Amino acid sequence: MFNKAILVGRLTADPELRTTPSGTSVCTFSVACDRRFSGKDGERKADFINIVTWRQTAEFVSKYFTKGRPIGIEGSIQTRSYTDKEGNKRTAFEVVADNVFFVGSKNESGGSSFAAPSDSFSAAPVAYSSGSAGDFEEVEADSDLPF
Numbered sequence: 001m002f003n004k005a006i007l008v009g010r011l012t013a014d015p016e017l018r019t020t021p022s023g024t025s026v027c028t029f030s031v032a033c034d035r036r037f038s039g040k041d042g043e044r045k046a047d048f049i050n051i052v053t054w055r056q057t058a059e060f061v062s063k064y065f066t067k068g069r070p071i072g073i074e075g076s077i078q079t080r081s082y083t084d085k086e087g088n089k090r091t092a093f094e095v096v097a098d099n100v101f102f103v104g105s106k107n108e109s110g111g112s113s114f115a116a117p118s119d120s121f122s123a124a125p126v127a128y129s130s131g132s133a134g135d136f137e138e139v140e141a142d143s144d145l146p147f
Contacts, residue, residue, distance in 0.1 A: 004076060009049070009071065015061050016062075027054075031051055031073065051095050072103040079093050080092050
């Protein structure tokens with residue numbers, strides 16, 4: 001059996017971070033994912049998908065993502081049953097995220113208010129166009145390649 005969900009969308013509200021009685025962090029949020037096609041009226045529809053993250057992933061999401069920010073998610077779809085306040089049996093469908101990642105550029109994510117981890121996005125990009133032909137050496141052809 002295989003259960004894998006990969007989503008890219010925008011947060012519909014700020015993530016909610018809570019802690020279980022045993023001290024485990026859990027974060028819930030919803031993501032709006034555009035459909036690939038337009039309806040008869042020419043307007044694109046979106047699906048609103050509930051996401052749950054646990055432990056360090058939950059803390060990461062609550063620290064670095066806010067409403068409207070693009071987000072990438074890898075996880076699995078889970079269902080759970082519960083009884084609502086009126087006594088009706090309900091079923092909830094949600095994605096339990098194993099991996100959450102940044103999507104897009106800093107500008108797309110809100111510009112200067114975006115707080116990236118100190119170890120990522122901090123290195124200046126390498127500029128290969130600044131090199132000269134003298135910086136490279138020719139590699140001899142090898143006729144004994146196995147492919």
